[in-house]
Amino acid sequence: MQTVTQKPGTVEEKVLSEVPSLISREGALSILEGKIPLTECLDQAYRAREQYFGRSVRIHILDNIKNGHCPEDCGYCAQRKNANSGVQEYPLKSEEEIFQDAVLAKENGAYRFCMVTSGTGPNQSTTEKLARTIERIHKELGLKVCLSAGLLDREKAAILKQAGLDRYNHNLNTSKSHYPEICETHTYEQRVETISHLSEAGIGMCSGVIVGMGESLKDIVDVVFDIKALRVISIPVNFFIPVAGHAVRHPQPLTPEFCLRVLIAFRLVNPDSEVRIAAGREGHLRSLQSMALFAANSLFASGYLNVKGSDALETVKLILDAGFLPEFSSGKGAEVDWESILGNDYLYSAENFPELYKFRKKP
Known part of the structure; x- marks a missing residue:
């Protein structure tokens, strides 16, 4: 196996998206409806992805620093109040x-x-x-930090910015019209207001969706363009996982092709934003996970909030197999010797496949 040289990133960290959408609302709807051949719209998405992000794939790892004890009733969440989902609860x-x-x-x-x-x-x-912790991580590890902590006002946004926070996650999750169907303890407008406070403070926003909660195709188009209007620079696209205790009234089945079309729509509406394949990729995209990297340039490794996912090694293999390069925190441009990192686990051999032969001679 050859040593791969990872080239420096092709795009600087930006706070706001700056590039206009490549398709209209009607075009996005046509993609979701399947009216445009998959290979045709995927090719268009890949050209935009390559222009702004090259061959790199950013790997993110979530840390759930407080679990449960939540007063909100977000229907999709295992931590919502009265969920009785069985997840372990612990304080900050x-x-x-x-x-x-x-x-x-x-x-x-x-x-x-x-x-x-x-x-x-x-x-x-x-x-x-949180500000003290962010400052220490930033100074001692040189690691970029994203925080997801709910609704914020201007004062708290300024404190986090001063500490060195460069990214804040606050998903819109679904369209404005569909939002009352999934949550009643806060509003869509409150989420938009939080995003505005953080953007004004100079913190890059991470805001995305959860697909598969009973929304219409029009709802998906609406939230895609709302995210664009807010100039969000990082967009996690989650696919609904029916966790125990959820309260989504009309969850819908998702095919791998449809999930891929959703990612394509997000890329073409937000060409210079980081589009991340988030929760549900293993179960919903299935065999199309590699193909999804031709539209998305980012993903999570080592699981999600309360659901298991592919570990870091499996994720690296997925990225390499698709012809892309994992983007690490420690030294862009450094030479990466995959043979020493992956070892013999990466080889097709009788050692890794003990039942390699379908038929064997009887002893």
Whole structure:
């Protein structure tokens, strides 16, 4: 196996999307309806993906720093109030615990460390604790940090910006018209307001969707263009996982092709934004995971909030097999010797496939 030289990133970290959409609302709907051949729209998406992100794939690792104890009723979430989903509940981790999780994430090759906490939003004390932790991770590890902590006002956004936070996650999840179907304890407008406060503070926004919660194709188009209007620079596209205790009234089946078309639509509406294949990729995209990287340039490794997923090694193999390059936190441009990293696990051999032969002579 040859040593691969990972070239420096083709795009700088931006706070806001700057490039106009490549398709109209009607064009996005046609893609989702299947009226445009898959290979045709995927080729268009890949050309945009290659222009702004080259062959790199950014690997993100989530750290759930507080689980459960949530007063919100988001129907898709295993941590929502009264869910009785059986997930382990624990309070906010200590600053040292979070830092050590960041150390491990960097050792596993994460481009960005994503901290997620349940709840409506942090109070002043929690905001200051998170700020201290972010500052330490930034200074001592040189690792980019994304935080997802719910609703924020302008003052808290400014505190996090001062600490060095470069990305904040706050998903719109679905369209404005469909939002009351999945949550009643806060509004779509409150989410948009939080995004605006953080953007004004100079923090790049990560905001995406969950597909498969009973929304119409028009709902998907609406939220794709709402995200574009907010100039979101990082977009996680989740595919609904029916966790125990969920309260989504009309979940719908998703085919791998449809999931791929959703990713294509997001790329063509947001050509210079990071499009991330998020929760549900293993179960919904299935054999099309590799093909999805021709539209998306980012994914999660080592699982999601409360659901298992592909580990870091499996994710690296997926990226390499598709002809792309994993983008690590430690040294863009560094030579990566995949043979030493992956070892013999990457080889097609009798050692790795003990039942290699369908028929064997009887002893």
